[in-house]
Amino acid sequence: MSFDYEKYIRPGKLPHIWCPGCGHGIVMKGLIRAMDALGMKKNNTAIVSGIGCASRLPGYIDCCTLHTTHGRAVAFATGIKMAKPEMQVLCVGGDGDGVAIGGNHFIHACRRNINITYLIMNNNIYGMTGGQFSPTTPTGAKASTTPYGNPDPPFDIAKLAIGAGATFVARGTAYHANQIEKLLVEAIRHKGFSVVEILDSCPTTYGRRNRFRSVVEMMNNLKEIAVSVQAAEHMSPEQMQGKVLTGVLYRDNRPEYVEEYQKVIEAAQDFAG
Amino acid sequence: MEKRLPTIEINEKYCKGCHICVEFCPTRVFEMKGFIATVKNQEACIECMQCELRCPDFAIKVLP
Numbered sequence: 613m614s615f616d617y618e619k620y621i622r623p624g625k626l627p628h629i630w631c632p633g634c635g636h637g638i639v640m641k642g643l644i645r646a647m648d649a650l651g652m653k654k655n656n657t658a659i660v661s662g663i664g665c666a667s668r669l670p671g672y673i674d675c676c677t678l679h680t681t682h683g684r685a686v687a688f689a690t691g692i693k694m695a696k697p698e699m700q701v702l703c704v705g706g707d708g709d710g711v712a713i714g715g716n717h718f719i720h721a722c723r724r725n726i727n728i729t730y731l732i733m734n735n736n737i738y739g740m741t742g743g744q745f746s747p748t749t750p751t752g753a754k755a756s757t758t759p760y761g762n763p764d765p766p767f768d769i770a771k772l773a774i775g776a777g778a779t780f781v782a783r784g785t786a787y788h789a790n791q792i793e794k795l796l797v798e799a800i801r802h803k804g805f806s807v808v809e810i811l812d813s814c815p816t817t818y819g820r821r822n823r824f825r826s827v828v829e830m831m832n833n834l835k836e837i838a839v840s841v842q843a844a845e846h847m848s849p850e851q852m853q854g855k856v857l858t859g860v861l862y863r864d865n866r867p868e869y870v871e872e873y874q875k876v877i878e879a880a881q882d883f884a885g
Numbered sequence: 886m887e888k889r890l891p892t893i894e895i896n897e898k899y900c901k902g903c904h905i906c907v908e909f910c911p912t913r914v915f916e917m918k919g920f921i922a923t924v925k926n927q928e929a930c931i932e933c934m935q936c937e938l939r940c941p942d943f944a945i946k947v948l949p
């Protein structure tokens with residue numbers, strides 16, 4: 613069945629600004645299908661972003677949206693969720709926005725377990741500003757600021773989220789387009805801080821510096837390296853070399869922050885009489 | 886009975902010529918015409934919807 617994406621897009625906003633083959637468009641389509649599958653109401657849904665190519669996403673979607681400053685999406689989203697707990701609040705952005713400049717907000721939102729879904733489009737680079745390396749640029753990869761190869765080891769965003777206390781963590785790729793929707797549906801349904809990392813493609817600033825001749829090669833690479841959690845159970849550590857786990861990686865139940873904070877408000881009101 | 890063909894619409898205002906539809910259509914329905922994708926083999930379409938799903942630019946619709 614053909615899907616009518618444009619009913620969720622602000623009139624006149626397409627074509628979007630992303631480059632040919634940029635995976636952000638594929639991810640946005642997955643998010644729109646997830647919103648549709650969940651029957652999310654436009655006036656009860658807030659999508660918040662920081663700065664970057666990925667962070668342009670909320671500008672296209674017809675719901676309550678907020679385009680904030682670099683790295684601060686989670687802080688603004690926390691404010692919205694605290695003031696209006698009945699709203700469904702989502703954060704979206706890139707790896708630079710989320711785990712470089714925004715890394716501190718990110719880990720503390722995980723720790724608090726506030727009921728927000730965070731969609732991170734990880735293209736391993738700062739796309740918008742011309743391809744500087746990010747905390748997820750693989751060791752040895754080239755960026756405008758690492759012309760001889762990146763000496764740093766990268767963050768594993770999913771592991772970082774689990775370690776910091778997020779209660780739902782999943783990973784997909786821009787190649788596995790159907791799965792993006794499924795992971796987001798589960799993440800949005802989950803009560804607590806949920807993180808969905810989508811391995812993405814930036815052919816313009818990452819691909820061309822790193823010997824991907826086309827976006828098709830980048831997509832095929834995502835297909836090759838992804839191993840589902842189920843398939844990985846039957847694979848040895850040697851077979852997992854160079855692969856990344858995809859699917860729902862972690863799920864837990866812990867007290868949710870807005871509810872816990874409500875208890876503080878009630879205790880304070882009791883005390884004040 | 887004659888086979889009913891789906892309609893494959895490519896919005897030329899949205900297409901950015903990334904080749905994704907050309908490469909990932911299992912029956913090679915598309916080809917590039919300059920910088921824009923076009924439908925070459927409509928008869929070969931098996932309505933798997935892969936092209937509509939994967940196009941990053943919202944440019945393809947496959948209608949029954």
Ligand SMILES: Cc1ncc(C[n+]2csc(CCOP(=O)(O)OP(=O)(O)O)c2C)c(N)n1
Pocket residue numbers: 663664665666667682705706707708709710735737738739740741746814
């Ligand atoms: C405070 C501040 N510092 C730096 C910048 C410049 N800047 C804009 S976008 C960006 C990085 C974007 O990378 P990412 O979040 O990975 O998104 P992408 O563009 O790759 O989708 C940077 C460093 C800024 N806008 N504000």
Ligand code: SF4
Pocket residue numbers: 629630631633634635636665666735739740813814815816817
């Ligand atoms: S620079 Fe990279 S991330 Fe930004 S729109 Fe282009 S391909 Fe996408």
Ligand code: SF4
Pocket residue numbers: 895899900901902903904905906907921922939940941942943944945
């Ligand atoms: S996938 Fe979409 S944008 Fe890319 S060539 Fe095909 S129609 Fe054009």
Ligand code: SF4
Pocket residue numbers: 893909910911912913914915929930931932933934935936937947
């Ligand atoms: S629906 Fe499937 S077979 Fe038909 S054009 Fe699209 S990708 Fe090709």
